[in-house]
Amino acid sequence: MVTSEDQYIIEQILSGNISAFENLVRKYQDMVFTLAFRVLNHHEDAEETAQDVFVKVFHSLSGFQQKSNFKTWIYRITCNESINRLRSKKNKISMVNLEEGLTAGFYDQNQNLESDEEKKIVQQALLTLSETERVMITLYYYDDMSIKDIATITEMTETNVKTKLFRSRQKLYEVLKDQYSLFTSIIQTN
């Protein structure tokens, strides 16, 4: 199930070529960081967590079953690490942190004001969901992952995932629909 490209890279790393790991980091860093950020909602924490995830993945590569899906495996590690960090910090996200997180999340991006504004709207809407729901929504709608894979990553049943996705979608829809009229234009143009 692991892609031939990933498999080749993994074989290279296991044969002693450590620098080949850079390719895996480049390929998955944005998604791993995004998932960590969705859970933690704090740029520095998410970055540290994402780094820890890659270090953990590197050290666990020899035990990785190549028949299984590498993407699912790394996302699962990301979710677990992020949730563990969130639990250990025990800091319920305050409104101040939310604002900090939002600002930090956009910090490195050179996008125009309009897309930044749209992104901020979606970010704020996502914050109405729980950490796990945010992860599920990202995996399902951004990465087009199957319910089965999401269930594996979040360690839930498929029925539970479906129910949570349905509720999250409704919540997001309500927020997006009520707050911003730009989506009506999106619907019309698509």
Added chain:
Amino acid sequence: MNREADKIVRISIKKAGLEKPGKDFLHSVMSKIETQTEVAPLRFKNEALISRNGWFLIGGIVSLLLGTVLLTDSEYKLPFVISFETEMLHDYFSIFESRIFVVSIVITAIFVLLHTWLISRKMDDWYLRYKHQM
């Protein structure tokens, strides 16, 4: 309504895209990995020659022999010896009827195991020292 909600959410999530880590992210990850690899150059697996179950089996057999010999008189024949009716097998196992023989076997086994453990520890030390010097 569900289809509309699905469409809006999908488009907005796609439009929002992914978050980007800092520019030094890749460098930081690789530095961490390289540092950790230098500190612990090899995480070699210590695969035991005799498995955990194997040791339980050996321990059981030794205990059985020892117990049989120590708790019974020398005339006693071990149960599994009795089950073998042939003369040849009887002769073969009759050696275990000697208390001195069994005790000496057990002491030798303990002696060998102790030395194996000590030598194994010493060899691990030598190996790690050699790897650090490389």
